[in-house]
Amino acid sequence: MSDSNVRVRFAPSPTGPLHMGGVRTALYNYLFAKKLGGKFILRLEDTDQTRFVGGAEKYIIESLKWCGISPDEGVSVGGPHEPYRQSERKPMYRAYAEELIEKGLAYYAFDTSEELDAVRERAKQAGNANFQYNHITRNSMKNSLTLPAEEVQKRLESGEPYTIRIKLPRNEEVKFEDMVRGWVSVNTANMDDKILLKADGMPTYHLANIVDDHTMEITHVIRGEEWLPSAPLHVIMYQFFGWEAPTFAHLPLLLRPDGNGKLSKRDGDRLGFPVFPLNWNNEETGETASGYRERGFFADAFINMLAFLGWNPGDNRELFTLEELVEEFSISKVSKSGARFDFEKAKWYNQQYLRKFSDAELAEMLLPVLEEKGIAAPGSNTLERIVALVKERAVFVSDIYDEGSFLFSAPTEYDEKSVSKKWKGAESVEIVNDLIARYENEEFTASNLEASFKAYLNEKGVGFGQAGPVLRIAVVGTMTGPSIFEMMEVLGKEESLNRMRKTVQDLG
Ligand code: GLU
Numbered sequence: 001m002s003d004s005n006v007r008v009r010f011a012p013s014p015t016g017p018l019h020m021g022g023v024r025t026a027l028y029n030y031l032f033a034k035k036l037g038g039k040f041i042l043r044l045e046d047t048d049q050t051r052f053v054g055g056a057e058k059y060i061i062e063s064l065k066w067c068g069i070s071p072d073e074g075v076s077v078g079g080p081h082e083p084y085r086q087s088e089r090k091p092m093y094r095a096y097a098e099e100l101i102e103k104g105l106a107y108y109a110f111d112t113s114e115e116l117d118a119v120r121e122r123a124k125q126a127g128n129a130n131f132q133y134n135h136i137t138r139n140s141m142k143n144s145l146t147l148p149a150e151e152v153q154k155r156l157e158s159g160e161p162y163t164i165r166i167k168l169p170r171n172e173e174v175k176f177e178d179m180v181r182g183w184v185s186v187n188t189a190n191m192d193d194k195i196l197l198k199a200d201g202m203p204t205y206h207l208a209n210i211v212d213d214h215t216m217e218i219t220h221v222i223r224g225e226e227w228l229p230s231a232p233l234h235v236i237m238y239q240f241f242g243w244e245a246p247t248f249a250h251l252p253l254l255l256r257p258d259g260n261g262k263l264s265k266r267d268g269d270r271l272g273f274p275v276f277p278l279n280w281n282n283e284e285t286g287e288t289a290s291g292y293r294e295r296g297f298f299a300d301a302f303i304n305m306l307a308f309l310g311w312n313p314g315d316n317r318e319l320f321t322l323e324e325l326v327e328e329f330s331i332s333k334v335s336k337s338g339a340r341f342d343f344e345k346a347k348w349y350n351q352q353y354l355r356k357f358s359d360a361e362l363a364e365m366l367l368p369v370l371e372e373k374g375i376a377a378p379g380s381n382t383l384e385r386i387v388a389l390v391k392e393r394a395v396f397v398s399d400i401y402d403e404g405s406f407l408f409s410a411p412t413e414y415d416e417k418s419v420s421k422k423w424k425g426a427e428s429v430e431i432v433n434d435l436i437a438r439y440e441n442e443e444f445t446a447s448n449l450e451a452s453f454k455a456y457l458n459e460k461g462v463g464f465g466q467a468g469p470v471l472r473i474a475v476v477g478t479m480t481g482p483s484i485f486e487m488m489e490v491l492g493k494e495e496s497l498n499r500m501r502k503t504v505q506d507l508g
Pocket residue numbers: 011012013045209222223224227
């Protein structure tokens with residue numbers, strides 16, 4: 001299927017770092033558009049000046065770039081509907097709000113915030129917790145529906161601040177079919193007359209969002225479930241303007257691993273995983289957050305994992321590149337219920353992607369890790385052999401060093417548990433000395449070393465369980481790790497024997 005008229009948008013507000021749930025929304029929009037040969041637009045919804053955070057826009061753009069989700073139009077790339085930042089589109093919104101006033105579908109409201117607070121307080125005392133400015137209460141408020149026309153005119157001319165509110169019908173059923181949730185129906189009797197234009201002249205989210213989606217020719221609105229309650233209002237606004245509404249899809253929430261709440265930064269801090277794609281550092285407030293990129297995740301693995309939080313292809317395949325996701329994705333397979341986040345699964349994805357690389361590629365990726373740790377890198381041949389030995393145990397590239405650090409430099413201490421369990425004083429010293437004597441004349445290949453070791457066990461009548469751990473402790477200081485003979489081959493004769501001699505001295 002191909003429909004090049006499809007236009008979707010990702011419309012984050014630059015109020016802080018982009019949450020991974022936001023990245024998933026961007027991803028589903030992107031996959032939907034690309035699958036149908038359509039366009040993916042990045043629009044910044046920055047009309048709420050009080051929530052604006054410097055650096056957030058840059059962060060959003062960089063995050064999408066890291067993930068390979070590239071906009072066809074938008075703040076970072078331009079396009080036929082520029083500007084793509086709502087703050088720069090400010091002059092155009094007022095006319096739309098006024099158009100609705102002329103049609104009798106919106107009105108001016110002059111109530112000051114003190115007056116509104118007082119009404120709210122009175123409602124609370126009367127036992128109605130939430131005052132709503134609606135088809136009933138608007139009749140006793142200060143607005144262009146209740147004030148005489150001349151007074152309204154006078155107030156407008158005097159420069160007195162006012163808002164423009166939508167005038168919802170009394171009792172009308174608003175219905176739309178959501179691609180994820182099916183039919184949604186709400187009665188306007190349960191809705192309130194939302195502000196469209198604020199006293200500072202800025203549009204609210206609702207007005208700017210609808211006007212932009214219409215003028216940018218957006219065909220499908222794919223966004224988080226938290227926007228579902230706003231959708232009926234948006235549907236009415238499209239009707240009021242006489243525009244065709246886009247098709248909606250509201251995506252399930254990302255849930256925390258251990259409860260039903262929405263996955264938050266606090267959950268990440270508490271359980272030790274990032275909830276943002278990149279590290280974040282707010283220079284004004286000093287607030288920081290950790291990101292998947294810096295944690296060592298591959299972008300492909302991160303994207304693959306995210307795609308599966310709320311969607312699956314309907315069979316047991318789990319590994320998909322971005323291109324493969326484009327091929328396979330369909331909104332009809334997005335689930336209605338929340339998707340529980342599982343960091344162990346995220347790590348599993350990374351491990352799968354790590355295993356796709358050759359030893360040479362991983363060795364190359366390991367170089368900056370070593371440099372950062374101040375570890376001298378061995379020659380590329382040796383490095384690749386080390387990679388081959390330890391990569392099975394690695395989830396992140398840096399694990400290759402962590403799992404095999406004793407292959408880069410002699411251990412500075414012995415693992416206490418291994419020593420107390422397996423090192424038996426003089427008996428162990430004798431084994432190590434015997435092996436040093438044998439290995440001095442041996443060619444240092446893993447198979448030779450192993451054969452010679454077995455011959456020694458036979459001659460001496462010593463068990464593998466006794467001598468094996470002793471040899472390991474003597475060479476790498478611990479009982480764990482890859483095959484000892486493979487490790488000795490990589491370390492070479494001189495280094496291996498020096499380490500064994502030193503252990504005899506240290507633990508003797
Ligand atoms: N600016 C809204 C947000 O921050 C966009 C909601 C929508 O996509 O309509 O999520």
